[in-house]
Amino acid sequence: MKTYIAPTQRPDTETVVAIGSFDGVHLGHQALLAQLKAKAREHRVPSVVYTFDPPTRVLTQGVEFLSTLPEKLGLLSRYGIDETIAVPFTPEFAARPKEEFLSDLKALRPRSVVVGEDFHFGKGRSGGLADLYEVTPEVVSLPMHQLGGGDIKSTRIRELLKAGDVVGAGRLLGRHYDAQGVVVQGDQLGRQLGWPTANIRVPEGKSLPLGVFAVVVETESASLGWKRWYGVANVGFRPTVNGTERRFEVHLLDFAGDLYGQELQIKFFEKLRGEQKFGSLDELKAQIAKDAEAAREVLKQVR
Numbered sequence: 001m002k003t004y005i006a007p008t009q010r011p012d013t014e015t016v017v018a019i020g021s022f023d024g025v026h027l028g029h030q031a032l033l034a035q036l037k038a039k040a041r042e043h044r045v046p047s048v049v050y051t052f053d054p055p056t057r058v059l060t061q062g063v064e065f066l067s068t069l070p071e072k073l074g075l076l077s078r079y080g081i082d083e084t085i086a087v088p089f090t091p092e093f094a095a096r097p098k099e100e101f102l103s104d105l106k107a108l109r110p111r112s113v114v115v116g117e118d119f120h121f122g123k124g125r126s127g128g129l130a131d132l133y134e135v136t137p138e139v140v141s142l143p144m145h146q147l148g149g150g151d152i153k154s155t156r157i158r159e160l161l162k163a164g165d166v167v168g169a170g171r172l173l174g175r176h177y178d179a180q181g182v183v184v185q186g187d188q189l190g191r192q193l194g195w196p197t198a199n200i201r202v203p204e205g206k207s208l209p210l211g212v213f214a215v216v217v218e219t220e221s222a223s224l225g226w227k228r229w230y231g232v233a234n235v236g237f238r239p240t241v242n243g244t245e246r247r248f249e250v251h252l253l254d255f256a257g258d259l260y261g262q263e264l265q266i267k268f269f270e271k272l273r274g275e276q277k278f279g280s281l282d283e284l285k286a287q288i289a290k291d292a293e294a295a296r297e298v299l300k301q302v303r
Contacts, residue, residue, distance in 0.1 A: 001073070001076065001077040001081055001082065001083065001084060002082070002083045002084070003073060003083070003084045003085075003086060004083070004084070004085045004086075005085070005086060005087060005088060006085065006087065006104075007050070007085055007104045007105070007107040007108050008107055009085075010048075010083060010085070010108070012109070013045065013046065013109065014043070014045045014109045014110070014111050015040075015045050015046050015047075015048045015083075015108045015109060015110050015111070016036060016039040016040045016043055016045055016046075016047055016048065016110060016111055016112045016113075016114070017036075017048045017049075017050050017105070017108050017110045017112075017113050017114070018032050018033065018035075018036040018047075018048070018049050018050070018113075018114040018115065019049075019050045019051075019105075019113065019114075019115050019119065019121075020032065020050075020051060020115065020116060020119065021051060021052050021055035021056050021057070021154070022049065022051050022055075022067075022072060022076070023055035023057075023058075023065055023066045023067055023072070023154040024066035024067050024154050024157055024173055025067065025072060025075040025076065025079070025173075026066075026152055026153075026154065026157060026172050026173045026174065027145060027147065027152050027172060027173065027174045028116070028142075028144065028145040028151075028152040028153065030079065030174060031142060031145055032114055032115075032116065032142055033049070033076070033079050033080075033081065035114050035140055035142060036049070036081070036114045037079075037080060037081070039111075039112045039114060039138075039140065040082070043111040043112060045111055046082040046083055047080075047081050047082045047083070048081075048082065048083045048084070048085060048108060048110075049076055049081050049083070049084045049085070050085045050087070050105070050108070051072070051084060051085070051086050051087070052086070052087055052089035052093075053069045053086045053087065053088055053089060054069075054089055054205070055067075055089070055154070056089055056094070057154075057155075058089075058205065059089055059090075059091065059094060060094065063155075063158060064158060064205050064206065064207035065205055065206060065207060066154055066157060066158065066161075066177075066207055068180065068202075068203050068206060069086060070180070071178075071180055072086075073086070085108075094123070095123050096122065096123060097122055097123050097126070098121055098122025098123070098126050098127030098131060099122075100122075101121050101122050101127060102127070102131060102132075102134055102135055105132075105135045106135045110135060110136045111136065111138065112136060112138040112139070112140060113132050113135070113136050113138070113139050113140070114140045114142070115129070115132070115139070115140070115141055115142075116141065116142055116143075116144065117129070117141040117142060117143050117144065118144065119141070129141055147171060147172060148168075148171065152172050156172065157169045157172050157173065157177075158207055160172070161177065161207050161208070161209045162207075162209070162210075163209075164209045164210060164211045164271045164274065165209075165271070166209055166213060166268040166269070166270065166271055167269075167270060167271075169209075169268075170268075176216075176267040176268055176269055177209075177267070177268045178265055178266060178267045178268065179200070179202050179206060179208060179248070179265075179266050179268075180202070180263060180264070180265045180266075181200035181201050181202035181203075181206075181248065181263065181264065181266075182200070182201050182261065182262070182263050182264075183198045183199065183200060183201075183259040183260050183261060183262050183263075183264060184199050184200075184201045184260070185199070185260065186199035186247075186249065195251050195285070195288045195289075195292075196251065197234070197249035197250055197251045198217075198249065198250045198251075198252065198259050198264065199247065199248070199249050200248040200249070200250060200264060200266065201248075202248060208235045208246075208248060209235060209268065209271070210235050210236050210246075210274070210275060211234075211235065211236065211271050211272070211273060211274045211275055212232060212233070212234050212271070212272045212273050212274070212275065212291055213232070213233045213234075213235070213268050213269070213270065213271050213272060214230075214231075214232065214269045214270045214272055214294065214295035214298035214299050215230075215231045215232065215233040215250060215266050215267060215268055215269060215295075216228065216229070216230060216231070216266075216267045216269060216299065216302060217229045217230075217231045217250060217252060217264050217265070217266050217267075218264070218265045218267070219259075219262055219263060219264050219265065221262055221263070223262075224262065229252040229253060229254070229255050230252075230253045230254075230295060230296065230299045230302070231250045231251055231252045231253055231266075231295065232250070232251045232253070232272070232288070232291045232292055232295045233248070233249065233250045233251075233266055233268070234247070234248075234249045234250075234275070235247070235248050235249075236275035237275070238275075239275065239276070239277035240276075240277050240278045240281070240284050250264070250266055251288070251292065253292060253295065253296065269298055269299060269302070270298045272291055272294050272295065272298075273291070
């Protein structure tokens, strides 16, 4: 998949374009992508996703994001999109009038534009579906998809994650929620307890559920090749040792070694418990052993 940061960077050819933040690339987004690909086949032109980095609500409302740009690009590539234009969404870009956005869109020479029925653009969200006909004769608007009695949208997924409901979030995503990050040096408390953990650094603003979770961890690198482990992830503030900042730590079951500097992908399968403050490190150590056994039970059917 080819990636650009401006419409003018790509070749001067006709396209079919889907527009949106695509934060999380959830089931609703996937329906949009399926329509995009169908239209691209119909018109025999490249499928192009026009998206924003960061997602618009991260800038305008200060929410956390579900997907970093690399995560989002990886998902879009997986779903067979030909090209992505990931425009830096800055205060200056958000303040542009709708006419400037339409001018950018014209540079893509779209035979068709695919959007959600609530799509708006330009300063003050002044642009809407009717304005898109200025750049293309065909505008396809899809209604909000629903599941479990509610709309499938990124806001709902963030709410589920905040509640620790990674199973519910996964249903709306059509896959397990995941986070990618680099293993960094920690204070090695887990090692002292006999349960060493990989401390994961994720980009600031990445949405993470709080608590203890059964997870699957994957990595692919020149030094390790492709590897996969089961694990227990703890996301929280470590109240037993009076922690003050959020940590993301993962104990890999049946693993011994050094992962510093490696990028790991952590997939959340099930919440085991909330974060707790224990009366002693021995109590914490005993609970971690129980968490490990619970994670094995949850993950025993994973292939």
